[in-house]
Amino acid sequence: MSGFLTMLRQTARLMVGIPDYDAYLRHMLTHHPDQPAMDRTQFFRDRQEARYGGKNGGKCC
């Protein structure tokens, strides 16, 4: 059940353009351990800007 809820939560968040923070953190730790990773708030703001900055071609009619 908790797996289902996690998926539901991830789906809802990705619908509005916010990918999974934990996956990002895992990626940074495995591939770029030398670089500082963004914290949750920075990550959220970065993704918000990326989704709505206009570079993504907008949404459908």
Add this chain to the structure above:
Amino acid sequence: MMTRHLPWIAIAIIGAVALGVVAVSRGEAVNALWIVVAAVSCFLVAYRYYALFIATKVMRLDPSRPTPALRRADGLDYVATDRTVLFGHHFAAIAGAGPLVGPVLAAQMGYLPGTLWIIVGVVLAGAVQDFMVLFISMRRDGKSLGELIRMEMGQWAGTIALFGAFMIMVIILAVLALIVVKALAESPWGMFTVAATVPLAMIMGAYTRWIRPGRIGEVSLLGLVGLLAAIVYGQAVAASPFWGPVFTFTPLTLCWILIGYGAVASVLPVWLLLAPRDYLSTFLKIGAIAALAVGIVIMAPPLKMPALTQFVDGGGPVWAGGLFPFLFITIACGAVSGFHALISSGTTPKLIASEGHARVIGYGAMLMEAFVAIMALVGASILDPGIYFTMNSPTALIGTDAASASAAVTAMGFPISPDLITQTAKDVGEHSIISRAGGAPTLAVAMAEIFSHVVGGPAMKAFWYHFAILFEALFILTAVDAGTRAGRFMLQDLIGLAVPSFKESKGHMPGIVATALTVAAWGFFLHQGVTDPLGGVNTLWPVFGISNQMLAAIALMLATVVLFRMKRDRYAWVTMIPTAWLLVCTLSAGWLKLFSADAKVGFLAHAAKFSAAAGAGEVLAPAKSMAEMERIIFNDRVDAALVALFLSVVLALLFFTIRTCIAARRSAAPTAREIPAQLVPAQ
């Protein structure tokens, strides 16, 4: 071996029976569930067999081949994402107002033509397009449609496509804004609830910015409570002798408010207004679509619209023109939508974890959108046809009061009493339902009918009506805001080709100039639509439909080129058949819009009629002065030029397509520019 096909054969038989009932029944009312069953069975069978055929034979998807999300993984843009999660993301991005509005407008020909076109169109064209573009982009690092066309068809083709996409964006924004104007004009209740979302979103924005950053669920619940309060409170506002008139606007005033709103909202920081309202509109959209599906199944309403009306030959009041080609451009989204090519080559290919997921996301999500379109068609068809035509005919035909509307609509062959018109308006808490074209209000009445049947009874109708209006207006306003931003960047890129310094996003000037130009462009068409005596939707929706289907044709031409360049020409019919059909529909619709001698259909004939009258010193209704006559003539010519422009864009790309395909056939080896399968991951 055969047994695994048995369940699918059963589904196919169920679908065929349901389709038969829908198609053949005449006289007695058909239950709406037959349409739903027919559509769902067709979609399941198409997904199981046709989509699988495309995946395995045409594309030869290879689950072991690394996708961009694996090759370029960065945890941000390129993230290998769970299949179900990504399906939700993709569906939320493609489904908007389009699939809800087009089918409602198409219902003027009866429910049958629209149903058949949605089912056949999505299976053979729409879902194929989305799937193919996703496939092409996925094999090229998630590049965008413009870049893909440039890679496979050359620099010129890419630039022309980019320009076409910008113009289509302009028309989409104008049409969407027009729908909002039509829904909110003279409706203080609706206007108040929508206006209330602005401060509400700003509070949510501040909350996610400073108080609890990133807590989307929390803040959305907060927003939902605010929205429901605004709907409930809106009734009192509308009834108040002071506040009622404050929130009552004429269409023209609303048009200027929207233009101003678009200009300001698109330069505000995204976290303040756009992002929080996007949360509300996205979740509300998904919730409302799910609720509509459940509601239709519980209510199982009979269809009151006839299967076919006399308007299949043309001459309908909602939009001009006959079934061919105009039905096929009126229902754009839901059957096939070119705009999806921008999404399928946008974020989705960067998030897909395996090529094996492409079928459910590319083909499957589009089937889901077609299902939304089917529900919208059902919604429009369960209303009394008298109500439907009262709401969707222009005032030039049916007047502005219940008596004249009742007489005119009854004369069309759809009997309705003035009392029923007044009563329906009263039930949904509006002053009037006459001539509220644009699809949204009609759908809102249908949703109020369905929802109040399930929850709350007739007393809740007014609440549900305004809930539906709010939900549609919310995501349209979000699209206007986001679209203006996207249009600005497209324009900066385009101007940047000629003046490289314009592309610099460092300085403020290019951004402001490009934003102003984008808003001015859609504002022009919005203003034209609002002041159009035929109601605007009549004029603008076909232009939108033509442009959207042309973008689809362009995307499918790209897909054809790629198949040729992969040396898979023997399967190229998969994309060539829908391309040919879309070209036939859009080119003939465009041609009729330009050159038809019928002034109701052809822009130039209409302009000629008015300029002849103006030359003779006459003022033709609905113009009231010579200046208005001049404006109508000017608008006609602008529309004609726009259609001519779309025609030349699509013909130019057809030329590049044929040239590239011939070159690909001459080459012995594949020439498609895919990222090789064996390439070591970039990191």
